Amino acid sequence: MTDAVSLTGLRGEFSSRGGFSGRFDAAVNGGAPVSGLVVPDRDGTAVRITGPDAGAVLRSAGLYGTATGGSLDLTLLPEARPGHYAGSLDVTGLRVRDAPAVAQLVDAISVVGLLQQLDGKGLAFDRVLAEFNLTPDTLEITQSSATGPGLGISLDGRYSLATRRMAFAGVVSPFYLVNSLGSFLTRPGEGLIGFNYTLGGTPEDPDVSVNPLSALTPGLFREIFRRPPPN
Structure with missing residues (x-):
């Protein structure tokens, strides 16, 4: 592939x-x-x-x-080019634990209960959806979301299959079950209250940056202030 x-x-x-x-x-x-x-x-x-x-x-x-x-x-x-694909992914019932990038995101927005889940049985996501482009050396995610009762995450950007380096950006929304009540005004995976973030580094050693002030921006206007994925 x-x-x-x-x-x-x-x-x-x-x-x-x-x-x-x-x-x-x-x-x-x-x-x-x-x-x-x-x-x-x-x-x-x-x-x-x-x-x-x-x-x-x-x-x-x-x-x-x-x-x-x-x-x-x-x-x-x-x-048209060999080894190049447009793809879609649909996952139901995924559980994530001991994930450094997710742990840094959860820690940055100070949700202690979710950190305990990550260290225990894992954080549950009912649905993970992604649209992407795959080449021999790069995975480019054009839009994706992971949603569960406690957390919603949107993400887009690029991942190098050769160097394992990430260049992503998105929004993390705590307490997604309640926070998503106005999700028809936002992207999939994003609640009315969400924190903009960027994600670099590698999966083993991620570099996460969260903008705490972005939570004050209503979901309806989030696109105006959204930063593009890092290069």
Whole structure:
């Protein structure tokens, strides 16, 4: 799929009649099991991948090492250049623990109960949605959200598959179950009250910056003051 992420041990049944198509079972980088469907598309072959353990898939792909559980539904649509895809991700029931970047975000907005969850069974996210572009060396997230009862997070920006460096920006919204009551005025994953943040560094050693004054900006007007993702 890319230089850093591959499907190994692939077994399936395929046909070239009317374009390459079929179904398969495989493992992500020799780890998490997934199933897939391939169908012809304008610029090549489109792929849909599903898995019973989204956390294991993220760990095997080297994208997120502390997520567990959840079901995964991933779609990749080929673009004109080889190895370039437009994609979408839908994960339900994901749990995250011992995550340095999330811990820094939660600590910055002083939500002690959520920090305890991160150190214990993990912080639960009911739904994770993402739209992205994938190249052989870069994952560009154009829009994403992770929402659970205690926290909502939006994020966009770039992640280098080669250097593992992040350049993201977004909004973190505490107490999302209540805070999201006005979410029709905001982006997915953002409540009426949210803190703008930037995220750099690597997943193991993140560099998080939170603007506490941004919580005073109503969600309706947040786009006016939103900073672009860092380079």
